[in-house]
Amino acid sequence: MRHSALVRVTHWLTAGSFVALAVSGVAILLAHPRLYWGETGAVGTPSLIDLPLPFMLTGQSGWGRYLHFLSAWMLVLTGILYVLGGLRTRHFKQDLFSAQQPAKYNGVQRMTYGAVVFVLFPSMIWTGLAMSPAVTSVAPALVTALGGQQSARTIHFVVAVLLVGFLIGHVAMVAFAGFSRHVAAMILGGEPPATEVHT
Amino acid sequence: MNRLITRRKVMTTALTALGGASGLAVAARLAARYGLIPPDHGGLYGAGETLTYASHRLLTTRGSLAREFRPDQISKVAPVNGPPPQAFDYQQLLRRGFTNWRLDIDGLVSRPSSFSLGDLRRFPVSTQITHQACEEGWSFIAEWTGVALSHVLNLAGADARAKYVVFYAYDDDWESIDMADAWHPQTLLAYGMNGADLPAPHGAPLRLRLPRQLGYKSIKYLAQITVVESLKDVGDGTGSSAPGYGYSWYAGI
Numbered sequence: 001m002r003h004s005a006l007v008r009v010t011h012w013l014t015a016g017s018f019v020a021l022a023v024s025g026v027a028i029l030l031a032h033p034r035l036y037w038g039e040t041g042a043v044g045t046p047s048l049i050d051l052p053l054p055f056m057l058t059g060q061s062g063w064g065r066y067l068h069f070l071s072a073w074m075l076v077l078t079g080i081l082y083v084l085g086g087l088r089t090r091h092f093k094q095d096l097f098s099a100q101q102p103a104k105y106n107g108v109q110r111m112t113y114g115a116v117v118f119v120l121f122p123s124m125i126w127t128g129l130a131m132s133p134a135v136t137s138v139a140p141a142l143v144t145a146l147g148g149q150q151s152a153r154t155i156h157f158v159v160a161v162l163l164v165g166f167l168i169g170h171v172a173m174v175a176f177a178g179f180s181r182h183v184a185a186m187i188l189g190g191e192p193p194a195t196e197v198h199t
Numbered sequence: 200m201n202r203l204i205t206r207r208k209v210m211t212t213a214l215t216a217l218g219g220a221s222g223l224a225v226a227a228r229l230a231a232r233y234g235l236i237p238p239d240h241g242g243l244y245g246a247g248e249t250l251t252y253a254s255h256r257l258l259t260t261r262g263s264l265a266r267e268f269r270p271d272q273i274s275k276v277a278p279v280n281g282p283p284p285q286a287f288d289y290q291q292l293l294r295r296g297f298t299n300w301r302l303d304i305d306g307l308v309s310r311p312s313s314f315s316l317g318d319l320r321r322f323p324v325s326t327q328i329t330h331q332a333c334e335e336g337w338s339f340i341a342e343w344t345g346v347a348l349s350h351v352l353n354l355a356g357a358d359a360r361a362k363y364v365v366f367y368a369y370d371d372d373w374e375s376i377d378m379a380d381a382w383h384p385q386t387l388l389a390y391g392m393n394g395a396d397l398p399a400p401h402g403a404p405l406r407l408r409l410p411r412q413l414g415y416k417s418i419k420y421l422a423q424i425t426v427v428e429s430l431k432d433v434g435d436g437t438g439s440s441a442p443g444y445g446y447s448w449y450a451g452i
Contacts, residue, residue, distance in 0.1 A: 032336035039268070039330060042337035044276040061334060062445030063244075065452070070247030133332065134255045134411045134451030137263040144266075149330060149338060 002189050004089060010082040011186055013074065018167065020071035025160055027064030030056040035157055039148035048154055072128065079121060092117075112166065120163055127156035234362060234377060238430045238438030239448045252449040256379060265385055265410035268328045273393060274339035277331075279400040284370040284420055292369075297404040302388075306365070306425035309356030316390060316404050322346040322354075325387055329410035331417065334446065343408045344391030349382045352426070357381075361426045365433055366407055369420040374439040375430055375448075376409060376416070385410050388421070413450035415441060 003011070033053035034041070041047065086092045095104050096114050105113070129135045130143040130152035146152045174182045184190060230236050235253035239245070283289065292300050297316050305311040325347045332338040348364070357364075365375040380386055387408040390397050397403045402419025409416045430438045438448040 028336070031334070034336075039272065040274050040338045040340055042274075042276055042278045042333075042339055044278065045274070057335070059445050062447075065334065066244035066247065066445075066447055069251050069447075069452070070244050073247050073250045131332075132255075132452045133265055133330065133413070134259060137265045137411050138258050140266050149332060153336065 002191055003186055004091065005189060006082070006085040006089060007091065008186055008189055010078050010085070013078040014082070017071040017075040017078065018163070020067055021075065022160070022164055022167075024064040024067040024071065027060040028068060029157065030054070031061040031064075035154040036150035037147065037154060038150055041150040075121075076125065083117075116163070116166055120159055120166070123159045124156065124163070127152045127159065131156065237447075237449045238375075238436065239442040244447075248447055248449065251451070255449070255451045256377075259379070259411070262379075262383060263411075265329055268330065268340050270328065270342070272340050273328060273342055277339045277341050277393075277401070278333075278337065280333065280335075281400075283399040283403070286369060289369040289420065293399060293403070300404050302405060302421060303423045304351065304355045304426070305423070306427050307358035307361045308352075308426050309358065310354070312355045314351070319346050319351075319388065319390060319405065322350055325384075327385055327387065327408070327410065329385070329408070331410070331414045333414045334450065338414075342393050343387055343389040344394075345387040345389035345405070345408065347384060348386045348388055348407070349384070351388060351424075352381060355426075357426050360428045362428050363426075363430055363433075363438070365425040365427055365430070366418050366421055367423040367425070368418050369422050372418055372440045373434060374407070374416060374418040374441070375427075375433065376407075380409060380411070383411070411451055413452060415446065416450045 029051075030053060033051040033055065034043070034047045035049040035051070036045070037048045096110050096117075126142065127146065129139075130146055131149055136143045136149075143149055143152055146155060227236075230249070230253055233256075235249070235256050237248050237252040240249050283293065301313045301315055302319065303311075303313050323346065324344060326342060326344045328340060328342045330338060330340050352364070361378060361381075363375045363377055364381040365373065367373050376386070385408070388405055389402075389408045390405050392398065392401055397406060402417075402421075405421040406419040407417050407421065425433075427433060430436060434440070435443060437443065441450075442448055
């Protein structure tokens, strides 16, 4: 069963923008690697998590934020294309929610994919918007529902860690199943190898 | 048959590309006309900055208000990044309690003016309890007291051609905001914080308060305000000293 052009193109756009988001996210985080709960938090107030990372104030959060928003836009636009296309081609229905026989993916894989696409990525967008003072001036519930701006920042970090965890698992499974052939199938759209292990 | 489909595909693709390109060109012209392009739109990150700024401006056309808080939510800790300017002229003003400090307003105004701290305090008082988030990630809530920038712009007679308000500070930083922010009711020239005079490290005698953007846009130690039609010839043309340090001009994130 080959990957459709839609899945192949959006896969690599997502991969590229996700790596850029992760790198720039770390650059922003290093300016203040402490996490809080509620509306406010600063050095001198109690923290929720003190990450074992140095405070880095060398200006990396500047390009970090520029790159973070550029790649966030890329990912959101790609995500819209993917979801609309996936609905139209019945990709979600056939491959994620009601596996046709023979199933392309097993139960754990389908659940993981479903959670990444429909829970984790939307949570990142929500908590990201909840940190924006301009966006929350229009929709305050985005941030109050989470318990405050610092809570949004903390959840944004935790979900990012889950997504990076998914990426590591995903690449490990692909490597286990035959890295170059699976990568070739995701680029060229050919038939992936018979050992169907995608995660 | 195959060839026909291929030709049709090629034509559809070409038409789509042409449509997309002309659509983008039209979008760019419309965006420029309605002031949806930030001054630091050039370079690698320009597309992201423009999308963020334009979408925020379209979202906030009705002048939405930043969240305000209750007095019991005011933070006990309100950190700052660094001490007030060490320059001699600022230190001298500080020592004299800013009695001879003036705020100059010039540029596209019919009545270029100069206000003392006493003048500003006699204007209608505006108070807000708002959240201030540093771009580094930390934040606090404080009560700010001052005069709405719109009041001062009206007194000076800001011209209809005005597109940006530029701020100059004693620490050599400079900043600018668009008219949507300049006329916004929560945009303050703040001289008070948490019921007292604005402390020196928080920007005495006067700082901007712009609660719909990150903390660094709320420029401290104000000296001069200039109303302009274009930012091209102001400083390096990027709208503030922030892009020079690698930070975006628009900070509504």
